[in-house]
Amino acid sequence: MADRKPTSYPKDRIRILLLENISETAYRLLRDAGYSDIRRISEALGEERLAEEIRDVHLLGIRSKTQVTERVLKQANKLQAIGCFCIGVNQVDLKAAMQHGVAVFNAPYSNTRSVAEMVIGSSIMLIRRIPDKNRAAHEGIWMKDAKGSYELRGKTMGIVGYGNIGTQVSVLAEALGMKVLFYDIVTKLPLGNASACRSLKDLVSQSDIVTLHVPETAQTRNLVNKGLLKHFKKGSILLNLARGEVVDLEALRKSMEEGVVGGAAVDVFPWEPEKNGDRFETPLQGMPNVLLTPHIGGSTEEAQQNIGEDVSRKLLQYLDMGISTGSHSVPPLSLPPQEGAHRILHIHRNVPGVLSEINTTLSENRINILGQYLKTNDEIGYVVLDLDKKLSSDAAKLLKDVKETIKVRLLY
16 A cells, blocks of 8 residues: 555645644644645634635544534535544534545544543542542631541442443442442443443432443433432432533532432533633532533543544545444445555445446446445445556546445545
């Protein structure tokens, strides 16, 4: 691959836009791979400005605050891929990305350890009521008292969502001598001595600490609400380092005022400021034994470096070889380079007859196919074609006229 010269776009003509202070690691990897037209903006962009900025961009890098809507994607005529340098992709309209043939990648595992460690650290702070003692000390008040302060050892950790982060929390909690319960809508194999609960109510009624690790979906919106909070163990602690819409914060405040929930750590909120320094409000401000942090669960140097490497490598594999493994919008294909051939990528609406038309078109024009790969999902199909070098330019033009075509790219 290194000695091939791209026949579609030279690398110095590929325009890359990186937003939200994406790590230096990502910038360096893209630059070292030969992509020199890289523009960096430190903040998130609103819909109107992003729709303007993205017109001639081939590759977009974002974190969690930039919203890539259908309106934005309609303006992105040259966009090949979006890199979400975070664990989620809910900030991108995936259906629209799919319909426009834009691959969307993220780093679902790269900040797992950082979040898990913050869960354990927050648990220790809250079960010892450190936030109250810290505030008093800053105000010049000496509050040396063991009342209401406990060890983690022997307590029960309840994990809602037993995925990548939840299982890591499970291992760390058990290593500290805790009993671990978990609840997940999908049957999961327990790690260590962890035990699955049949219901969410069963879990929260037994747990001294409840930690949430679920995605934001219609099913998880206000998952922790007034009704569920009534079943929490008296004095228990709630941690939300997942998604802001998962907890009804007004209901949580009332539960704490009534003495049911005894402490909380919240890192994510239904509404979050766009940039540092902006005014921020939440119903939990001023509450005792509460830790409020500005969405920093995965914000460690190690996590950002890992995310930068993971997403950048996926983007480079897609740009350089057409490999779509890890994409949330383009069907996943992993394939080796084909020596002595040119490669064309064809994305089309998934309707019967498209592949047959592709093959017929090439056959009628006496274009030899050296290799062909196809993967589909409910919406689109992704075909990678390795063709005879002599006629690959002609093939690319012909394939653009195939019915149901969304995007064609002559890769090399």
